[in-house]
Amino acid sequence: MSESKRVMTEKPLNAETPTPRLRSWITANDVFFDRNQGQIPDQKMPLDQWELRIDGEVKKPQRLTFEQLCDFPKAIVANTLECSGNGRSLLAKKSSGNPWTIGGVGNAIWGGVGLGTLLAETGLTERAAHVSFEGMDTPLGKANITFVRSIPIDKAMASTLLAYEMNGEPLPLKHGYPLRALALGWTGANCVKWLKRITVLDKPYEGFFMDKVYRVFEKGQDPASGEIVTGIKLKSIITQPLPGEQRQAGRVVVLGAAYGGEAHVEKVEVSPDNGVTWHAAEFLGPDEPFAWRHWQFVWQATRTGSHTLLSRATDSWGRRQPESAEWNLLGYGNNGIREHGVTIDIL
């Protein structure tokens, strides 16, 4: 498998991280997945031309320069980001959208300002209920719809970061330079890039990207009646060996990651025999809130032939990964154990 990203669409840019690059706890900026609805700005906006507008249900509307933003207390957070549609192509029944395998996910250390810190100074009116984010990317398609999303005020106040730094570098252009919202532990759809405006609303933002997509619904159902995609579902993936790989009998090191958004991954088990027996995996590397946990299982493969490896995670909220994901029309939140199995050959 190539070590460069797999591009699914060029315009807008949608590309997933190659599996070998998911074996490290940090996902390097250059291979971090791309998920866009609009056209990425073609160059970095000079910081002296940029400002962040905060308006709506706030007591003191603001226009902040980048320098003013950096003068706020800093927050540094490890956060695993996943595309709502990650794993979609692995569903047993086809759904529409980009054919993500497992690479619509990555983990980074983000630096920035807590949105709660900012809004505490701005002040909120009694009507404040949702916070919408608008970016500088330009809409694609005839309908010309700007990508605007909103999140509940509680989430905004408690655990949402405005990030200007990613893995020790200024936020790269592709990932939202100079500023992106990060609703920690929530899917990428809630994390608007190239942020230019934050509006506090008295209800959820109404528009295509809130009402028609990023909702869990069945065929024939009104999208708006479906649940909004928010927190990342509990899931585990196998990143080594690769599907179809051939290995010699003997020691096979099985590597993977598990993540549950706002919840803490407590346990990962691995089955080397398609679910007949299960064995505890060992955790590797850092253990931080909002971040995935990497794990390995050292498997002694004795029988030659085809083997299906499965992994399953349990989290601090008492959730366990389902055997198979609940299907929905847009294929969001595929976290099924079966869908993420890997079949290999032992020689």
Next chain:
Amino acid sequence: MSESKRVMTEKPLNAETPTPRLRSWITANDVFFDRNQGQIPDQKMPLDQWELRIDGEVKKPQRLTFEQLCDFPKAIVANTLECSGNGRSLLAKKSSGNPWTIGGVGNAIWGGVGLGTLLAETGLTERAAHVSFEGMDTPLGKANITFVRSIPIDKAMASTLLAYEMNGEPLPLKHGYPLRALALGWTGANCVKWLKRITVLDKPYEGFFMDKVYRVFEKGQDPASGEIVTGIKLKSIITQPLPGEQRQAGRVVVLGAAYGGEAHVEKVEVSPDNGVTWHAAEFLGPDEPFAWRHWQFVWQATRTGSHTLLSRATDSWGRRQPESAEWNLLGYGNNGIREHGVTIDIL
């Protein structure tokens, strides 16, 4: 201050990370400090030409290919690396060597194989006492002395990584591609790059880089009688504001890092008035063994004029940073509170 590295010598390459880039918990690979005694290989050795030789006091000497190495169980570790001479130029009394300020330090997530895992399979003889590392860099200078260092067998077995991955990328050429030793929590001198040979010895390796340098000694004293530089000393640094910076009265966010090698940083205090009053700093971001902790202190600066900011750390071993470092001829281990103070102007 520029955001690119400050080069102190070109040959060998010695360069420190600019202070603004020390404000993130992860130090990006491209600004991670360079410290060399020899000439860096000018290109990446093709992996099929590389092998790791393990010999000496082992029961089964080995020659491992890169592929074989990657088939061992994986380890992923956050580790802050510091040059033994970091801070040297800030000492009150001049000492010899590269004039590091505070940028001879950085933090990364490393992936690789535990040396203990490897040696457990190789087996050790009863005489095994030290482990020496030899790299592929070529000596500079007339004496033509290869950079070989050894560490005690206990450290090698318990907490030494052979790293092939740095911040989610294959180990960069400058940082030791394809493999470097990392004695976790110990100074860079113990972490040989471009590793090609590991020899288990019945006593410490004898040679220039063990006996003449990386030892703490006074003028007129025999270097070999001085203590070897091993674990990183407890220290804190201020990374914002910069020395000499001017700030408006009002809120000033003071940022910094603190690290203690194998010990856990428990507390950081900040003095905004040159040591008269001390205030607890708030920790930021990940808290991992062997890794620095970032902190901030939100200072309300009311008095205009010159202010000296100090920081001091306390660790899990009961150590506290000294007021001033103990001086030694080669200026190793400068962790003094006074030497790391930052004086700024409030307007």
